[in-house]
Amino acid sequence: MKERRITKKTKITKETKCPNYFVCFVFFVFFVILGSAQTSNKERDRIYLQQQFTKNFRDIQLLGQGLLREHESKKLTPKRLRNDSRSINKCAKTLRTLMALGDMASKTEVNKKIESAHDYDQSIRRLSKLIRDFANNPIHQSSKVFNTDLAERAQTDLLAIIDLSKLIEGKARSYRNIPGSGI
Numbered sequence: 001m002k003e004r005r006i007t008k009k010t011k012i013t014k015e016t017k018c019p020n021y022f023v024c025f026v027f028f029v030f031f032v033i034l035g036s037a038q039t040s041n042k043e044r045d046r047i048y049l050q051q052q053f054t055k056n057f058r059d060i061q062l063l064g065q066g067l068l069r070e071h072e073s074k075k076l077t078p079k080r081l082r083n084d085s086r087s088i089n090k091c092a093k094t095l096r097t098l099m100a101l102g103d104m105a106s107k108t109e110v111n112k113k114i115e116s117a118h119d120y121d122q123s124i125r126r127l128s129k130l131i132r133d134f135a136n137n138p139i140h141q142s143s144k145v146f147n148t149d150l151a152e153r154a155q156t157d158l159l160a161i162i163d164l165s166k167l168i169e170g171k172a173r174s175y176r177n178i179p180g181s182g183i
Contacts, residue, residue, distance in 0.1 A: 056095050085172060120175055131161060134161065137154045139151055
């Protein structure tokens with residue numbers, strides 16, 4: 001195909017090629033629009049993830065407080081213990097994913113023997129304390145300074161919450177709140 005120069009005398013037909021700057025302009029406009037759409041998608045995703053973090057952060061605290069309150073008032077049932085433990089576990093896993101701090105957690109041992117009313121009492125209180133410690137970790141207070149020790153502590157707390165809530169959920173069927181036991 002021969003190249004033709006466009007001059008004042010050239011008649012514009014369907015076969016006439018547009019100058020390169022027009023094509024460049026069209027592509028430029030297309031990429032600007034595409035780029036702004038991607039930016040708004042990123043912003044929307046960031047807001048969604050922030051809302052998910054806030055929801056799970058609030059829910060895990062409310063579930064932990066409610067679990068301890070029900071246990072102390074002797075109104076906690078095995079079904080409620082299992083369901084709340086499962087919900088705490090899901091919230092903790094979601095928070096751990098959303099925090100995206102890598103694999104900083106150090107594994108803590110969880111008492112795997114939960115057989116007596118005293119063992120249940122200790123496990124429920126420990127789970128509630130872990131949730132409180134995680135929620136009150138200063139890393140959640142300031143986003144301007146990143147302290148790796150606090151981040152590691154938050155990750156370790158979350159890992160312990162995940163392990164202990166899973167254990168309690170599995171043993172919840174045999175939970176009995178013994179009246180008059182002082183627990």
